[in-house]
Amino acid sequence: MILKGKVHKLGDDINTDDIISAKYLVSTDASELGKHCLESIKPDFVTQVRAGDIIVAGKNFGCGSSREHAPLAIKGCGISAVIAKSFAAIFFRNAINIGLPFLESQDADKIQDGDSLEIDLSGGIIKNLSQNVTYQTPPFPVFLQEIVRQGGLMNWLKKNV
Amino acid sequence: MPTYSASASRSYSSKRNYIRDKKDIKPGEFIEARVDLALGNDITAPLAIEEFRKSGAVKVFDNKKIVLVPDHFAPAKDLRSANLCKILADFAKEQKIVNYFEVGCMGIEHALIPEKGLVSPGDLVIGADSHTCTYGALGCYSTGVGSTDLARAFVDGKCWFKVPATIKFVYKGKLNKWVGGKDLILFTIGKIGVDGALYKAMEFTGPAIRTLPMDDRFAVSNMAIEAGARAGIIEPDDITLKYVKEVHNVHQSTVHRRGLWTNLRSDNDAQYEKIHEYDVSKLEPQVACPHLPSNVKPVSELKDIVIDQVVIGSCTNGRISDLRIAAKILKGKKAKSGLRLIVIPATQKIYLEAVREGLAEIFVKAGGVFSTPTCGPCLGGHMGILTEGEVCLATTNRNFIGRMGSPKSFVYLSNPAVAAASAITGRITHPEAI
Numbered sequence: 001m002i003l004k005g006k007v008h009k010l011g012d013d014i015n016t017d018d019i020i021s022a023k024y025l026v027s028t029d030a031s032e033l034g035k036h037c038l039e040s041i042k043p044d045f046v047t048q049v050r051a052g053d054i055i056v057a058g059k060n061f062g063c064g065s066s067r068e069h070a071p072l073a074i075k076g077c078g079i080s081a082v083i084a085k086s087f088a089a090i091f092f093r094n095a096i097n098i099g100l101p102f103l104e105s106q107d108a109d110k111i112q113d114g115d116s117l118e119i120d121l122s123g124g125i126i127k128n129l130s131q132n133v134t135y136q137t138p139p140f141p142v143f144l145q146e147i148v149r150q151g152g153l154m155n156w157l158k159k160n161v
Numbered sequence: 162m163p164t165y166s167a168s169a170s171r172s173y174s175s176k177r178n179y180i181r182d183k184k185d186i187k188p189g190e191f192i193e194a195r196v197d198l199a200l201g202n203d204i205t206a207p208l209a210i211e212e213f214r215k216s217g218a219v220k221v222f223d224n225k226k227i228v229l230v231p232d233h234f235a236p237a238k239d240l241r242s243a244n245l246c247k248i249l250a251d252f253a254k255e256q257k258i259v260n261y262f263e264v265g266c267m268g269i270e271h272a273l274i275p276e277k278g279l280v281s282p283g284d285l286v287i288g289a290d291s292h293t294c295t296y297g298a299l300g301c302y303s304t305g306v307g308s309t310d311l312a313r314a315f316v317d318g319k320c321w322f323k324v325p326a327t328i329k330f331v332y333k334g335k336l337n338k339w340v341g342g343k344d345l346i347l348f349t350i351g352k353i354g355v356d357g358a359l360y361k362a363m364e365f366t367g368p369a370i371r372t373l374p375m376d377d378r379f380a381v382s383n384m385a386i387e388a389g390a391r392a393g394i395i396e397p398d399d400i401t402l403k404y405v406k407e408v409h410n411v412h413q414s415t416v417h418r419r420g421l422w423t424n425l426r427s428d429n430d431a432q433y434e435k436i437h438e439y440d441v442s443k444l445e446p447q448v449a450c451p452h453l454p455s456n457v458k459p460v461s462e463l464k465d466i467v468i469d470q471v472v473i474g475s476c477t478n479g480r481i482s483d484l485r486i487a488a489k490i491l492k493g494k495k496a497k498s499g500l501r502l503i504v505i506p507a508t509q510k511i512y513l514e515a516v517r518e519g520l521a522e523i524f525v526k527a528g529g530v531f532s533t534p535t536c537g538p539c540l541g542g543h544m545g546i547l548t549e550g551e552v553c554l555a556t557t558n559r560n561f562i563g564r565m566g567s568p569k570s571f572v573y574l575s576n577p578a579v580a581a582a583s584a585i586t587g588r589i590t591h592p593e594a595i
Contacts, residue, residue: 013355013453017561022540025204026234026241028211040563060356063389064561065540066291068208068307089360089391090291093321094307143191143321153309154216157316 005052009113012058019070034076062091097153107135172327188326199314203231205289212312222318238543268508271295271476278412282397297382300397326434332369334442342377343576347447351457359389449574471584474505478556487581488520497587502529
């Protein structure tokens with residue numbers, strides 16, 4: 001799958017309270033959650049996102065609570081993928097399980113806010129169209145690739161029981 | 162599958178897996194495993210139930226191995242929270258979930274579940290709540306997962322895991338008065354950072370851990386997630402076994418397994434990714450400053466911080482010994498005029514003990530409020546939300562931007578003794594100053 005979008009750059013340790021504040025956890029609806037994505041730390045974030053845009057962040061993205069509402073809010077506001085230097089473990093599995101595309105890349109620092117990226121998810125290739133460079137990310141483990149390929153954990157389960 | 166040699170050098174988590182499944186696991190490997198307990202709360206379980214229904218499943222894998230606790234926004238803080246709580250109640254009724262805890266029986270899940278004897282040393286536990294790592298204090302491999310993971314466990318009782326490498330933390334020396342489990346874990350997170358144990362299991366040991374009472378151990382394991390860890394394990398010892406036996410005796414009817422692996426230990430030559438040794442004999446109470454749990458300073462460096470609110474409670478420090486420490490300091494004293502003191506026992510049992518022992522009276526006479534069990538303010542749910550510019554000292558576990566309300570408020574984290582002392586003075590205060 002090829003994804004294309006403009007970069008919204010974030011820092012290190014973006015936590016799930018940053019991504020979706022607890023006061024909105026009374027909803028389980030992705031589009032409703034999406035309206036408040038990153039509101040506490042970037043009040044204008046949602047209004048600046050166009051469908052398909054990409055979040056690029058530093059280390060430990062998604063640390064904190066287990067709320068799956070966080071990857072849902074990111075999906076719900078139109079973000080197509082997240083690239084970070086590292087992901088917190090629960091966010092990592094939530095993203096896999098609900099099918100939010102993401103890549104771990106040590107080159108995340110080199111990507112600037114507003115850059116245009118083209119991502120080849122299966123190949124783990126990030127093309128920075130603005131800087132005219134390509135970054136290769138390590139491939140996902142086979143087990144996880146399979147869950148992603150089936151469209152998330154519950155679909156994978158249906159085919160593997 | 163690769164196996165280790167006869168002298169297997171297994172850390173605690175690898176060894177519990179080996180004893181159970183007769184299979185060696187290696188860090189980095191992906192495995193599927195059957196869980197002993199799967200839990201969810203009023204925020205995470207509704208999503209899991211939605212996914213469970215979408216999957217076409219009609220019956221949960223085992224109605225005794227699922228725990229549902231409405232604790233985050235309960236007693237329901239508003240209409241939408243009431244709807245979430247009702248989803249849990251209806252599902253519990255429909256699926257005959259034995260361990261559903263309605264308001265009145267309910268407590269903060271990570272205090273309630275050990276107290277009810279639902280977790281035993283060696284258990285594999287998942288919870289759609291990040292602080293599920295708390296039961297590592299009993300020698301469980303317990304870890305936080307998402308709602309879809311929980312939904313899948315509802316269906317077939319299994320979960321996928323990436324086997325973590327283990328980092329060992331050895332605490333040497335005898336702890337000072339007013340220093341406890343909360344200080345050990347804050348100190349550690351301060352040293353290694355909020356991703357210092359990312360994807361790893363933390364194993365806590367050494368003389369200072371071995372003499373630590375159970376409630377303090379829960380506080381240590383509880384915050385392993387704040388360093389990014391998948392688990393925070395303390396090998397079971399006599400203190401663990403005494404606790405487990407006591408709760409099991411009280412809750413014969415609900416205990417589905419009993420301390421199977423009471424002799425479970427890491428191998429002497431277990432392989433660790435890293436070993437950190439700390440001499441904690443001179444450690445003073447620790448405080449995490451805004452806006453990360455790793456932004457830790459000794460309490461004596463924060464004398465000038467003026468506070469508007471003190472919260473004593475949560476899955477980290479809402480246990481009876483926490484309330485006893487706070488009451489000891491607050492007895493016969495008043496909270497600073499204009500400061501809000503909010504005390505929240507973590508479970509109904511703790512609530513009742515606090516009433517019987519006269520602790521509740523001490524808090525109320527000190528000008529505090531004594532609340533029904535709830536996660537409430539810890540996550541900015543209800544019962545003590547901060548407005549712009551306000552500062553809170555809490556015995557909770559996170560101090561992210563906006564965690565307890567306004568993105569322009571400030572949360573400091575400490576042990577209950579520091580929280581109680583600071584409630585009296587209105588500034589962050591060392592308990593010895595009272």
